[in-house]
Amino acid sequence: xxxxxxxxxxxxxxxxxxxxxxxxxxxxxxxxxxxxxxxxxxxxxxxxxxxxxxxxxxxxxxxxxxxxxxxxxxxxxxxxxxxxxxxxxx
Amino acid sequence: xxxxxxxxxxxxxxxxxxxxxxxxxxxxxxxxxxxxxxxxxxxxxxxxxxxxxxxxxxxxxxxxxxxxxxxxxxxxxxxxxxxxxxxxxxxxxxxxxxxxxxxxxxxxxxxxxxxxxxxxxxxxxxxxxxxxxxxxxxxxxxxxxxxxxxxxxxxxx
Numbered sequence: 622x623x624x625x626x627x628x629x630x631x632x633x634x635x636x637x638x639x640x641x642x643x644x645x646x647x648x649x650x651x652x653x654x655x656x657x658x659x660x661x662x663x664x665x666x667x668x669x670x671x672x673x674x675x676x677x678x679x680x681x682x683x684x685x686x687x688x689x690x691x692x693x694x695x696x697x698x699x700x701x702x703x704x705x706x707x708x709x710x711x
Numbered sequence: 712x713x714x715x716x717x718x719x720x721x722x723x724x725x726x727x728x729x730x731x732x733x734x735x736x737x738x739x740x741x742x743x744x745x746x747x748x749x750x751x752x753x754x755x756x757x758x759x760x761x762x763x764x765x766x767x768x769x770x771x772x773x774x775x776x777x778x779x780x781x782x783x784x785x786x787x788x789x790x791x792x793x794x795x796x797x798x799x800x801x802x803x804x805x806x807x808x809x810x811x812x813x814x815x816x817x818x819x820x821x822x823x824x825x826x827x828x829x830x831x832x833x834x835x836x837x838x839x840x841x842x843x844x845x846x847x848x849x850x851x852x853x854x855x856x857x858x859x860x861x862x863x864x865x866x867x868x
Contacts, residue, residue, distance in 0.1 A: 667821050667823045667826075668820060669811065670808050670811055670834060670836065671808070671812060671817075671818070671821065671834050672743070672832060672833040673743055673826060673828055674741070674742050674743055674744065677747050677833075677836055677840070678742075678836065681747075681835075681840070682808050682834075685795060685805070686805075688791075688843070689792070689806075691749070692788055692846060695784075695846060695847065695851075696850070698854065699784050699853055699854060702853070702854050702858065703778075703781050706858065706860075706861040
C-alpha cells in the first residue's frame with residue numbers, strides 16, 4: 622500500500638468514527654419536547670423583527686446564516702454553469 | 712431549441728407580464744404574505760424560461776448577455792451580505808435587524824397579535840427579500856439560458 626492510500630484510509634476511518642459517534646450522541650426522535658427558543662420566537666416575532674410573517678422573520682433574521690448558505694449554494698451553481706458552458710474565445 | 716408556433720408565442724407574450732407582476736408581488740410582500748425572495752424569484756425566472764421555450768434559446772441568447780445576468784446575480788449576493796454587515800455595524804450582530812422599530816424606512820412595529828398587514832414594517836427583511844429576489848431571478852434564468860443554448864448548438868467549442 623502506498624503512502625497516499627495509507628493517509629486516505631486513516632482519514633476516512635477517522636471520519637467514520639466521527640460520524641458513528643455523532644449518530645450515537647444525537648437526540649432521540651422528538652426530543653427535546655419544548656424549548657424556550659420556540660416560545661420566544663413565536664411570542665416576540667412581531668415586536669423584535671416587526672413583521673407579521675413569522676416564517677420570513679426566522680428565515681431572514683433569526684436564522685440568517687442558513688439563508689446565507691442557500692445563497693452561497695446558488696452562487697456556486699451559477700459559477701459552475703458559467704465556467705462549464707462559457708463561450709469559446711474568438 | 713428553435714422557436715415554437717405563432718400561437719404559443721402569442722399566448723406566452725400575453726402571460727409574461729402577469730407572471731412577472733405576480734413574482735414581483737411575492738418578493739415585495741415577502742414579509743407579510745407567504746413567499747419571499749426565493750419563491751418570487753423562482754416565479755419570475757420560470758416566466759423568463761417560458762419566453763425561452765417559446766422563442767428559442769438562440770433568439771434570447773442574442774438579446775441578453777449572460778455575463779450581465781451573472782453580474783446581477785453577484786450584485787444580489789453583495790447586497791444581501793451588505794445588509795447583513797450593516798446590521799453588524801449598527802446593531803452589533805451579524806444579520807442584526809437595525810431598522811426594526813426605528814421609525815425609518817420599513818421601521819414601523821406592528822401591534823402584537825393578529826393585525827392588518829402594513830407594507831412599511833419589517834426592518835431589513837424587505838431589503839433582504841429584494842436582494843435575494845434579484846439573485847434568484849438572475850441566477851436561475853442564467854442557468855436555464857446557458858444550458859438551453861449549449862444543448863442547441865451542435866458544436867460547442
